[in-house]
Amino acid sequence: MTDKKPGFFKRLFGGDAPAPAPVEPAAPADDTTAPAVPAVTPDAVAPEPAPEPAPEPSATPEPDPVAAPDHVPLPGPPETTPDYVEAIEEKAAQATSVAAIETPADAPAETKGWFARLASGLKRSSDQLTGSITSVFTKRKLDNATLEELEDVLIQADLGIETATTITDTLRRDRFDRDVSGEDVRAVLAAEVEKVLGPVARPLEIDASQKPFIILMIGVNGSGKTTTIGKLAQKFANEGKSVMLAAGDTFRAAAIEQLQIWGDRTGATVVSRPAGSDASGLAFDAVTQARAEARDVLIIDTAGRLQNRDELMNELEKVIRVIKKVNPGAPHATLLTLDATTGQNALKQVEIFGQRAGVTGLVMTKLDGTARGGILVAIASKFGLPVHFIGVGEGVGDLEAFTAAEFAQAIAGRD
Numbered sequence: 220m221t222d223k224k225p226g227f228f229k230r231l232f233g234g235d236a237p238a239p240a241p242v243e244p245a246a247p248a249d250d251t252t253a254p255a256v257p258a259v260t261p262d263a264v265a266p267e268p269a270p271e272p273a274p275e276p277s278a279t280p281e282p283d284p285v286a287a288p289d290h291v292p293l294p295g296p297p298e299t300t301p302d303y304v305e306a307i308e309e310k311a312a313q314a315t316s317v318a319a320i321e322t323p324a325d326a327p328a329e330t331k332g333w334f335a336r337l338a339s340g341l342k343r344s345s346d347q348l349t350g351s352i353t354s355v356f357t358k359r360k361l362d363n364a365t366l367e368e369l370e371d372v373l374i375q376a377d378l379g380i381e382t383a384t385t386i387t388d389t390l391r392r393d394r395f396d397r398d399v400s401g402e403d404v405r406a407v408l409a410a411e412v413e414k415v416l417g418p419v420a421r422p423l424e425i426d427a428s429q430k431p432f433i434i435l436m437i438g439v440n441g442s443g444k445t446t447t448i449g450k451l452a453q454k455f456a457n458e459g460k461s462v463m464l465a466a467g468d469t470f471r472a473a474a475i476e477q478l479q480i481w482g483d484r485t486g487a488t489v490v491s492r493p494a495g496s497d498a499s500g501l502a503f504d505a506v507t508q509a510r511a512e513a514r515d516v517l518i519i520d521t522a523g524r525l526q527n528r529d530e531l532m533n534e535l536e537k538v539i540r541v542i543k544k545v546n547p548g549a550p551h552a553t554l555l556t557l558d559a560t561t562g563q564n565a566l567k568q569v570e571i572f573g574q575r576a577g578v579t580g581l582v583m584t585k586l587d588g589t590a591r592g593g594i595l596v597a598i599a600s601k602f603g604l605p606v607h608f609i610g611v612g613e614g615v616g617d618l619e620a621f622t623a624a625e626f627a628q629a630i631a632g633r634d
């Protein structure tokens with residue numbers, strides 16, 4: 220399912236020349252302060268229930284709090300105010316309008332704008348790292364002080380202490396008290412990063428005996444779930460698979476519309492309910508319908524939620540339990556989307572979502588907008604979870620299967 224374009228990673232991280240210091244986009248606020256999508260239903264905040272009866276497949280639509288004309292205050296946590304809802308809907312509408320321009324038919328991924336974005340944005344991670352390495356290793360013999368400086372550089376690049384230590388240990392063993400160039404260090408860096416990433420670079424395999432093969436897409440707010448679903452739907456459609464999408468972010472009307480647009484664009488059927496409906500009921504309907512229609516793939520969207528919001532994580536667990544009522548082996552893949560710009564917080568997301576939802580694989584998005592791509596190495600080293608795809612832009616073609624060697628060479632600034 221890989222439609223790899225030659226030179227993708229080269230475009231992603233660029234060449235050797237260090238760029239001006241990157242301007243890091245603001246990372247999401249600390250967990251305790253960042254807004255959460257308030258997809259809280261009475262079900263979600265209830266304590267762990269006894270096995271609940273399967274929702275009515277064709278339940279009467281529940282009230283639509285988002286669409287209420289007088290903006291009656293919504294149930295749920297304090298940030299579920301009409302203003303907040305309006306703000307996130309406005310953001311989503313902007314995203315939708317941007318994406319709407321870039322339909323596969325009228326604007327393929329390789330437009331000039333896309334390459335320009337890659338050239339200016341996607342090489343931030345390697346530029347920062349290689350620029351710092353070059354400044355440490357200008358005409359210096361490898362001594363303890365240099366190795367310490369290098370270790371700091373690697374840790375600041377989010378590679379993780381373990382990988383940083385392995386790299387400095389290797390250099391200490393092989394090159395101590397000798398002249399070492401930035402290129403020597405980048406070669407060791409690339410080799411060590413590839414060793415860490417090799418085992419996790421695994422394609423998402425769709426088991427054709429499962430009809431449908433059910434993919435659940437989860438992650439924190441704005442991490443790229445819906446966009447990734449759209450990109451995946453296009454990939455599967457290109458492979459001749461029949462795809463159904465479930466608009467499981469039932470809280471936001473705009474999220475449902477956003478998925479509908481991706482469905483129209485990619486030819487996938489979209490199962491949805493009015494905004495404000497119960498997400499697990501929607502999941503039940505979608506799995507039932509996809510099975511009845513013997514679809515190849517069903518991708519279920521979910522509302523974004525911060526990993527430390529217990530009631531929202533309970534709701535996610537409920538969605539999974541309900542899916543299992545229809546198909547005990549499902550979801551066949553539970554993909555966590557990680558926004559690369561979040562840096563270290565991504566480690567916490569993998570840990571908690573993994574515990575609560577049984578993550579089977581990762582998709583890292585927005586590598587084009589950050590100097591913190593090294594976090595993928597730390598995540599791979601700590602969790603060993605498969606990394607299936609990386610996202611490098613908002614367009615339908617901006618999702619690539621993840622490959623270790625190219626990523627390692629690229630992040631080390633090597634050709």
Ligand SMILES: Nc1nc2c(ncn2[C@@H]2O[C@H](COP(=O)(O)OP(=O)(O)OP(=O)(O)O)[C@@H](O)[C@H]2O)c(=O)[nH]1
Pocket residue numbers: 256311314438439440441442443444445446447468474521522523524556584585586587588609610611612613617
């Ligand atoms: N630059 C860039 N932007 C991306 C990428 N993937 C997604 N985005 C953008 O990130 C924003 C959020 O993406 P969504 O797909 O709406 O995220 P979500 O996880 O569904 O969001 P919630 O429903 O709010 O939880 C949108 O503006 C997307 O276009 C990527 O790889 N690169």
